[in-house]
Amino acid sequence: MKKFLAMTMALAMVLSLAACGGNGGSSSKGSASSAGTSASAGTSASASTSEPAVLPTIEAGKLIMSTNASFPPYEMTDDSGKIIGIDAEIAEAIAGKLGLELVIDDMDFDAALLAAQQGKSDIVMAGVTVNEDRLLVMDFSDSYATGVQVVIVKEGSDVTMDNLGEKMIGAQRGTTGYIYASDTPENGGYGEDHVIAYDNGATAVQALKNGQVDCVIIDNAPAQEYVKANPGLAILDGEWVTEDYAIGVAKGNTALVEAVNGALAELTADGTVQAILDKYITAD
Structure with missing residues (x-):
C-alpha cells in the first residue's frame, strides 16, 4: 500500500472515488421495476413529497440510467433477467424523489460511461468513481458509497x-x-x-x-x-x-446534478441509502 500512498492523496484532492463494472456488451432495458425491490428498503416513487420537477432529461418523465450489470452487489441481474443491486435501488429511489420513471440500460462499462458523456443516458451508475480524466468529460454527484x-x-x-x-x-x-x-x-x-x-x-x-x-x-x-x-x-x-462512488452526468447538466444531489441528500438523511447498502453488504 505504500506504493499507492501518493496516488491516493492526489486523488483525494480532486474528489477521490473508485470504479468497476463491465459485461459482455449486450444491451437491455428495464423499467423502474427492473431496479429490484426498493420498497423493502423503504424506497418507492410514492415517497416523493414534492411536485415533479421539470428537469433536462432525455425523455420527459423518465430518468435513463446506463450501467453494467455484472458488478455485484452494486448491479447484477436476477434469475428473471431484472437488474437489481445497490445502484439500481438508489437510482430508483432518486427517480421517485424527482417524480420520474427509472429506465435502466445495461451495457459494457466503457459504453455506460460514454452514454452519459454523450447525453444518451441521463446518469451512469456502475460503481463509478471520479478521476481527473472523467472530470474533464462528465459532472458528478456527491458520493453515495465507499468502495475498497x-x-x-x-x-x-x-x-x-x-x-x-x-x-x-x-x-x-x-x-x-x-x-x-x-x-x-x-x-x-x-x-x-x-x-x-x-x-x-x-x-x-x-x-x-x-x-x-x-x-x-x-x-x-x-x-x-x-x-x-x-x-x-x-x-x-x-x-x-x-475510493468513493458517485453518479455521472453529462458535462454542464447542472440542473440535473443539483436535483440528484438534493434527492440523494434526503435519502441519506432519512436512512434509505444506508438501508440499501445494509441490505446487500452484510458485516463479515
Missing part, C-alpha cells in the same frame, strides 16, 4: 501486497483498478507489462483460476462474491485502494 479495492489470489499463492509489481495482474478494462495498476512505477503503478485487461470481473477471475494471471484487482464487494462462488480463491489482507 482488494486483491484476489489463489489460496497458498506467494502474491503479497508488496510484490504485486513482480506478478501478472488481471483487472477489468476501463476501471480505476486497471488504470492505477497499469500506470508507470513513478506514478505508483506497476506498468502495462504487468497488467492484463479483461472485459469484466468474472473473466478476470476465470483467468486467475486458469493460471493466466497471478492475481486480480477488483472492488471488495464483488471480490467477496467471486471468492464465495469459486473455492480455492482468497482475498489478500489489507486494502489496495479506497
Whole structure:
C-alpha cells in the first residue's frame, strides 16, 4: 500500500472515488421495476413529497440510467433477467424523489460511461468513481458509497501486497483498478507489462483460476462474491485502494446534478441509502 500512498492523496484532492463494472456488451432495458425491490428498503416513487420537477432529461418523465450489470452487489441481474443491486435501488429511489420513471440500460462499462458523456443516458451508475480524466468529460454527484479495492489470489499463492509489481495482474478494462495498476512505477503503478485487461470481473477471475494471471484487482464487494462462488480463491489482507462512488452526468447538466444531489441528500438523511447498502453488504 505504500506504493499507492501518493496516488491516493492526489486523488483525494480532486474528489477521490473508485470504479468497476463491465459485461459482455449486450444491451437491455428495464423499467423502474427492473431496479429490484426498493420498497423493502423503504424506497418507492410514492415517497416523493414534492411536485415533479421539470428537469433536462432525455425523455420527459423518465430518468435513463446506463450501467453494467455484472458488478455485484452494486448491479447484477436476477434469475428473471431484472437488474437489481445497490445502484439500481438508489437510482430508483432518486427517480421517485424527482417524480420520474427509472429506465435502466445495461451495457459494457466503457459504453455506460460514454452514454452519459454523450447525453444518451441521463446518469451512469456502475460503481463509478471520479478521476481527473472523467472530470474533464462528465459532472458528478456527491458520493453515495465507499468502495475498497482488494486483491484476489489463489489460496497458498506467494502474491503479497508488496510484490504485486513482480506478478501478472488481471483487472477489468476501463476501471480505476486497471488504470492505477497499469500506470508507470513513478506514478505508483506497476506498468502495462504487468497488467492484463479483461472485459469484466468474472473473466478476470476465470483467468486467475486458469493460471493466466497471478492475481486480480477488483472492488471488495464483488471480490467477496467471486471468492464465495469459486473455492480455492482468497482475498489478500489489507486494502489496495479506497475510493468513493458517485453518479455521472453529462458535462454542464447542472440542473440535473443539483436535483440528484438534493434527492440523494434526503435519502441519506432519512436512512434509505444506508438501508440499501445494509441490505446487500452484510458485516463479515
